[in-house]
Amino acid sequence: MSQPLMPHATACWLIENTGLSxxxxxxxxxxxxxxxxxxxxxxxxxxxxxRDPVRAHELTVEEIHRGEADPDYVLKISKGSEPVRRTKGPRYTPVSKRQDKPDGIAWILRNHPEISDGAIGKLIGTTRTTIAAIRDRSHWNIANIVPKDPVTLGLCSQRELDAIVAKAAKKAGLEAPTDVRLDGARAALIEELRRERDDAARVADEGEVPVPEYRSEADRLFDTPARD
Known part of the structure; x- marks a missing residue:
């Protein structure tokens, strides 16, 4: 099932502005x-x-009303406008970023050698000659080339890079790398929230907040039992 572009911000809006569960x-x-x-x-x-999902064309008011009327109803995301797709031809790179191309190419060659020169050329918008020169270190400015993530440099999007890496890995019979760092952080957050909820429920069931035993400084020094 498709999800809104910014799920946490969307959830915040739905909590504040609707009666959905x-x-x-x-x-x-x-x-x-x-x-x-x-x-x-x-x-x-x-x-x-x-973030308002109605204004973002991800959810309709009618869909929200249906959900409010039936707690078991599963909301359906609206199909937004089709994303703008690139046409065939060389990628246009702003003049201010063209000097960053060698750094992006060097990063891909170092971290993803399975990607073909043709794929790199389409992704970055460069020529096979330039790629080969950077690979064999015969580029005229090789001394100043520092491998940098092309996404950070603004030469391509993360989605485009991930797609080309996955395609090259599949063709080479490799397993595409996955970043599980966010999954681990999310799992830790959920576990922490679950513990807090359980602790709050236990205190509510007991009917009172536990008060720690009082021990004076003298009691602590001489290790005497706590006083009632």
Whole structure:
């Protein structure tokens, strides 16, 4: 199922402006229900600016009303306008960024040698001659070339780079690399929120907040039992 472009910000808006349940919001935004709970309780580590999915053409008012009327209803994301696709031909690179091309090419050659020269040329907008010169270190400015991520340099998007890496890895019989750092951080956050919820529920069931035993400084020095 497709998800909104900014799930956490969208969830924040839905919490503040609709009567949808947390489970409905979590399902629509692709989040864990505890993440939605944390946003609602204002205990999330990051404060999000609400993003209106209606204005973003990701959700209709009618769909929200259907969800509010039926807690079991699963919201359906609206199909937005088709993204602008690149036409065939060489990629245009602004003059201010053309000097960064060798750095981006060097980064790809070092980190993803499985990508073909033709694919690099289409991604960065360069020639096979330039790529070969950087590879065999015969480029006229090789002394000043420093490998840098082409996404950071603004030469391509992360999605384009990921797609070309996955395609080259598949062709070479390799497994495309996956970044699991965010998954680990998200799992840790969910576990922390779950512990906080369980602790709060346990305190509520007991009916009182536990008070630590009082021990004076003298008691601590002489290791005497706590006084009632």
């Amino acid at each position: 947390f489970s409905q919001i979590a399902e629509f935004c692709g989040l864990h229900i505890l993440e939605v709970q944390a946003i609602a309780d204002d205990t999330a580590s990051i404060k999000y600016t609400p």
